[in-house]
Amino acid sequence: MSDPLTAEHVLEFPGGYTRSTGPVIGRFLTELRAGRIVGTRTAGGRVLVPPLEYDPATGDPVTGEYVEVGPAGTVTACAWVAEPRPEHPLDRPFAWALIQLDGADTALVHAVDAGNPKAVRPGTRVWPVWRGERRGHITDLSCFAPEVTRIVSPVRVPYTLRAGGALGVFLEGIRRGVFIGGRCASCGKVYVPYRLSCPQCGVAIGERVELPDTGTVTTFAINNLPDPRAPEVPFVSAYVLLDGADVPLIALVGGIPAHEVRQGMRVRAEWVPESERTASMANIRWFAPTGELDVEL
Ligand SMILES: [Zn+2]
Numbered sequence: 690m691s692d693p694l695t696a697e698h699v700l701e702f703p704g705g706y707t708r709s710t711g712p713v714i715g716r717f718l719t720e721l722r723a724g725r726i727v728g729t730r731t732a733g734g735r736v737l738v739p740p741l742e743y744d745p746a747t748g749d750p751v752t753g754e755y756v757e758v759g760p761a762g763t764v765t766a767c768a769w770v771a772e773p774r775p776e777h778p779l780d781r782p783f784a785w786a787l788i789q790l791d792g793a794d795t796a797l798v799h800a801v802d803a804g805n806p807k808a809v810r811p812g813t814r815v816w817p818v819w820r821g822e823r824r825g826h827i828t829d830l831s832c833f834a835p836e837v838t839r840i841v842s843p844v845r846v847p848y849t850l851r852a853g854g855a856l857g858v859f860l861e862g863i864r865r866g867v868f869i870g871g872r873c874a875s876c877g878k879v880y881v882p883y884r885l886s887c888p889q890c891g892v893a894i895g896e897r898v899e900l901p902d903t904g905t906v907t908t909f910a911i912n913n914l915p916d917p918r919a920p921e922v923p924f925v926s927a928y929v930l931l932d933g934a935d936v937p938l939i940a941l942v943g944g945i946p947a948h949e950v951r952q953g954m955r956v957r958a959e960w961v962p963e964s965e966r967t968a969s970m971a972n973i974r975w976f977a978p979t980g981e982l983d984v985e986l
Contacts, residue, residue, distance in 0.1 A: 713742045716755055722825040726817070728793050730754040738793035761836070762790035762797075764813040769806040778832055784809045788833055800832040808835055852968075858897065859883045860968040866960055868900040870934055878935040902958035904931040904938075904976070905984045911947045920975075923947040929956055929976050944977030953983040 710718060713729060717740050720727045728738035729751040736756045737744070744751055767786035773779055778800045786809060787796035802818065803809035815833035823829040852860055855871075859882035862869035870881035871894035878887065879898055886893050909927035916924065918941070925947050928937035942950050944959065956976035966972045 711742065713740045713751070716740070718825040718827070718829075720755070720757075721827070721829040722823045724819060724823065725757050726759045726790060726830075727755040728758050728790075728795075730756055735794040736792060737795050738790055738797055756792060758792035759790035759817065761814060761816045762788040762793070762833070764801065764809060764811055764815060765789050765796050766811055767801065767809050767813075769809075771806075778828065782806075783832065786815070786833070788815055799830060802832045802834050855883050855885045857968075860970075862899070863970060863972050864966055864968040866902070866963070866966065866972070868902060868931055868934075868938075868958075870898045870900050870931075872896040872898050879933055880936055881931055881934045881938055898933065900931045900933050902931070902960070903979060904929040904934070904956055905986070906942065906950065906952055906954045906956060906976075907937050907986060908952060909942060909950050911950075918971075925950045927956075927976070940973065941975035942977070943975030951983065953986050955979045955981040955984060 709715075717727060726738065727740065728736040729740035729742075730736055731744040731746070731751050732749050733744065733747070735744070735746075736758060737751065738758050740751070740755070742751060743749065765787045767784040769782065769784050770777065771782050773781065773783065777783070779802055781802075782805075784801040784803055784806070786799060786801045788799055788801075789796040801809050801813075801815055803813075809815075814836040816836060818831045818834050820829050820831050859869050862883075868881055869883045870879045871883045871885075872879045873887035873890055873892065873894055874896065875890040875892045876887060878889065879900070880887070880894070881900055883897060884894060907928045907930050909925050911923050911925055912919070913923050915922050919926075920943065925942040927940060927942045927950065929940050929942075930937040940958075942956060955978065957979045959974045959977045960966070961972050961974060
């Protein structure tokens with residue numbers, strides 16, 4: 690048997706097919722043009738959005754009452770469209786969603802411009818995004834967008850830090866290229882930076898101790914986020930226990946690839962040239978390996 694004869698046709702109304710809306714959809718679209726979303730109330734009191742002429746539950750005509758709903762609503766279900774087609778309302782990935790507008794008992798299908806699929810899920814609150822020029826069409830609602838819950842704002846807070854007594858003593862030492870610590874007369878612990886009282890014993894610290902600029906890495910972190918104080922990424926910040934101190938100091942470690950830094954590594958402060966020094970920790974570029982054998986911690 691031979692194949693049946695076929696011919697390809699396209700039914701198309703290039704100028705658009707004019708159809709009448711009926712009173713209910715007509716009212717809905719007219720309200721859209723005015724920037725409002727309305728539903729119809731059923732005899733049972735439910736609000737249908739988009740509006741219908743008949744209550745789908747009972748088949749009875751709806752009441753003549755139009756109820757303004759929204760404009761915000763809650764997503765009840767959604768599907769992410771990763772590759773929009775030409776006829777889709779948005780030219781970038783978006784979600785098709787069922788949106789129950791505030792005050793409505795049924796949900797409306799519309800596009801949600803969420804940016805990424807994680808930003809839209811059942812329960813997400815969304816608001817309409819209106820077209821600049823409305824003409825009484827469902828596309829007067831360009832789409833919906835998730836509620837604004839966060840913003841990114843630039844922050845810059847210049848402030849002056851006054852060193853105070855103890856830190857002043859320490860930074861004056863740093864200006865000279867010396868670490869100044871304090872020894873507690875009660876427990877004998879040496880604290881660096883110098884401080885006025887022992888956090889363990891609570892007694893005032895009177896004795897100042899000059900410590901060498903060598904020490905041991907006790908613990909460290911490899912940082913992959915840039916920091917204005919660090920020369921490059923990744924960089925290593927470490928706790929360095931200066932020789933003779935009982936508490937470690939936090940400092941950069943440099944002069945060695947980040948992945949080669951280890952606990953127990955011996956390091957020495959690398960100072961900027963004397964002519965560039967101020968009473969600031971910027972005097973120490975970083976701590977670099979001394980080449981000595983690692984220390985058992
Ligand atoms: Zn003490």
